[in-house]
Amino acid sequence: MLQASMNRRFAIQGCTALVTGATAGLGAEFARQLAPRARHLILVGRRKERLASLAESLRKDFSALSIESIPADLAMPEERERLASHIIRSEIPLNLLVNNAGLGDLGPFDTAEWTRLEPMLSVNVTALTHLTHLLLPMLRAHPPSAVLNVSSIAGFFPLPEMAVYAATKAYVTSFSEALRMELEPHGVVVTALCPGPVPTEFFEVASREGKTIRAMDRSHPAFASPPELVVRQALAGLERNRPGVIPNSLLAAVVRTVRLLPFPLIREAIRLGAGPKKPVEE
Secondary structure (H helix, E strand, C coil), rough: CCHHHHCCCCCCCEEEEEEEECHHHHHHHHHHHCCCCCEEEEECCCHHHHHHHHHHHHHHHHCCCEEEECCCCCHHHHHHHHHHHHHHHCCCCCCCCCCCCCCCEEECHCCCCCCHHCCCHHHHHHHHHHHHHHHHHHHHHHCCCCEEEECCCHHHHCCCCCHHHHHHHHHHHHHHHHHHHHHEEEEEEEECCCCCCCCCHHHHHHHCCEECCCCCHCCCCEEEEEEEEHHHHHHHHHHHHCEECCCCCCHHHHHHHHCCCCHHHHHHHHHHCCCCCCCEEE
């Protein structure tokens, strides 16, 4: 029976899913698109009121859906352990983990405040890794199951003024690839979602106080993707057992082409493309 389950493809329909960073942006969109297809949805985020509001809205629209919201600051190890303990103790048959929670910081590294960089490292790298480690026994116990890690195309390249953020996403992408190879024999699919610019509140939150770096304005409009498209293609890619998803065909083609170039050329192109930046004073 277990072998038969592992040979089946993971499917969204009827899944039990946990989504981190569910209070806004891609996390909230994941919740909305999973709601009509999932059997049980667990929403996790720091902002209690937003989380409760989203859960209540989904309950009204999808009365058959079992849904719970769990406020948690995943930067704190005890919060991650509390969340995992609740799922294991309640014997929730988790078979989809969406590691979406993430933080950013836009600006030169030498003027960054450590109070912004440390939480970003804690959430983007440590929390994602720790929560996956804590919940993996549950995922392996309910195959076919899946882990969807939200990375970024920033993880493919070193990016000035996003140095730490890009490095954390490089970790997420590499970790996802390795984990995929390890877990495939156990019926667990691992997919890395690597979007380009997405018009959410991420850039506003990631910008430093008093200055807004217009990252969305600097990027080519053709490379941007709305949250609805990003999530829809991410879930479709997961069901197709794809190792990675870049939810924009033009951007995906550009990334694949650029990565074939010698790294000194890539470095020079990034340096010239970055150029001097003039943050807009608020």
